[in-house]
Amino acid sequence: MPDVDPSWYMGLAAVLFVIGAAGLLTRRNALIMFMSVELMLNAVNLTFVAAGRAYGVLDGQLAVFFVLVVAAAEVVVGLAIIVAVFHTRTTANVDALSEMKG
Amino acid sequence: MEAVLFIIFGAVSLAGAIAMVTAKNPVYAALGLMATLFSLAVFYIVNLAHLVAAVQVIVYAGAVMTLFLFVIMLIGVDRSEDTSETLRFQRPLVLIVGAGVVGLAVAAVVADEWSWTPLAPGGVEAPNGTMAAVAEQLFSVWALPFEAVSLLLIVASIGAIALAFFAPSRRRKEKSDA
Numbered sequence: 001m002p003d004v005d006p007s008w009y010m011g012l013a014a015v016l017f018v019i020g021a022a023g024l025l026t027r028r029n030a031l032i033m034f035m036s037v038e039l040m041l042n043a044v045n046l047t048f049v050a051a052g053r054a055y056g057v058l059d060g061q062l063a064v065f066f067v068l069v070v071a072a073a074e075v076v077v078g079l080a081i082i083v084a085v086f087h088t089r090t091t092a093n094v095d096a097l098s099e100m101k102g
Numbered sequence: 103m104e105a106v107l108f109i110i111f112g113a114v115s116l117a118g119a120i121a122m123v124t125a126k127n128p129v130y131a132a133l134g135l136m137a138t139l140f141s142l143a144v145f146y147i148v149n150l151a152h153l154v155a156a157v158q159v160i161v162y163a164g165a166v167m168t169l170f171l172f173v174i175m176l177i178g179v180d181r182s183e184d185t186s187e188t189l190r191f192q193r194p195l196v197l198i199v200g201a202g203v204v205g206l207a208v209a210a211v212v213a214d215e216w217s218w219t220p221l222a223p224g225g226v227e228a229p230n231g232t233m234a235a236v237a238e239q240l241f242s243v244w245a246l247p248f249e250a251v252s253l254l255l256i257v258a259s260i261g262a263i264a265l266a267f268f269a270p271s272r273r274r275k276e277k278s279d280a
Contacts, residue, residue, distance in 0.1 A: 003104070003105070004104040004105050004108050004148075006149075008108060009108075009145060009149070011207070011208045012108075012112050012115070012116075014203075014204060014207035014208055015116065015204050015207075015208070016115060016116070016119050016138070017207075018200045018203050018204045018207070019116075019119040019120060019123055019200075020119065020123075021200065021203075022123060022196050022197070022200045023122065023123035025192070025196045026123070026192060026193050026196050027123065029128060031128050031131075031170065031173065031174060031177070032122070032123075032125075032128055032131050034170075035122055035131055035132065035135045035170065036122070036123065038135065038162075038166070039119055039122065039135060039138065042138065042139060042142055042162070045142070045154075045158075046142055046145060049145070049146055049149050049151045049154060050149060052149075052151075052229060053149045053150070053151075053228040053229065056227055056228065056229055057229060058229040058231060058235060058236065058239050059239070061151045061153070061154050061229070061231045061236060062236065062239055062240060062243075062244050064151070064154050065154070065157070065236075065240070066244075066247055066251055068157060068158075068161060068162070069251040069254065069255060070251065070254065071162075071166070072161060072165070072166060072255075072258075073254055073255055073257075073258035074258075075166050075169060075170070076169070076258050076259065076261075076262045077258050077261050077262055077265070079169060079170070079173045080261070080262040080265040080266055081265060082173060082177070083173060083176060083177070083265075083266075084265050084266075086176075086177050092177055
């Protein structure tokens with residue numbers, strides 16, 4: 001078995017990121033679009049950890065914490081918005097929100 | 103050993119991600135994402151990021167995904183999604199562009215000439231991400247960003263409370279106006 005290079009993790013993270021981006025672009029259920037964003041953020045976290053290991057510094061792991069906090073804040077506000085929209089429109093489909101009216 | 107773990111959990115994470123993007127039912131999508139998050143936690147442990155792995159399982163796979171499932175249950179899961187394409191050729195285009203970006207990124211990471219790994223000094227020791235080591239850095243070098251994200255968390259929680267409390271009363275007023 002060959003040794004696992006940090007670049008292996010970078011390659012896997014690139015694939016995961018693009019899967020998340022594809023999900024964000026093709027799905028129209030707001031919840032699944034949100035999960036796709038979470039997947040993209042997680043792919044970036046994996047690159048942070050792998051790069052930190054390659055360079056022998058701890059900063060990559062610390063950056064992951066900050067990404068995590070921002071992602072958690074985003075989920076809280078985003079899901080609150082989805083629930084608020086659902087209460088007025090009874091749909092989670094983003095195409096139903098194509099008109100501007102306060 | 104690490105290669106075996108990488109292949110097994112890499113396959114699990116990719117399968118989970120693809121299941122999440124393609125699932126019709128949001129609950130299955132959430133479960134797929136959960137599988138991906140757990141396998142990423144395994145990768146963190148392999149890379150000696152112990153505290154990050156614990157936080158990944160507790161916060162992401164635990165709290166965030168529970169919140170997602172909670173909202174899915176609140177909104178209702180048996181609603182079938184409209185799968186027709188609003189923009190023509192959207193999905194084939196996404197597939198082509200996605201495959202291209204993956205090819206470029208993997209080539210940039212893996213190819214010998216472009217490899218970023220020679221930038222790093224060879225044979226460095228992987229940092230051991232124990233709680234003590236991470237905390238020492240977090241409360242000295244990263245103290246200002248730490249305070250900034252705590253402010254961000256407060257703002258986010260106030261925003262969520264405001265959305266939950268004040269939106270219904272505004273709607274009632276609109277209804278009574280109409």
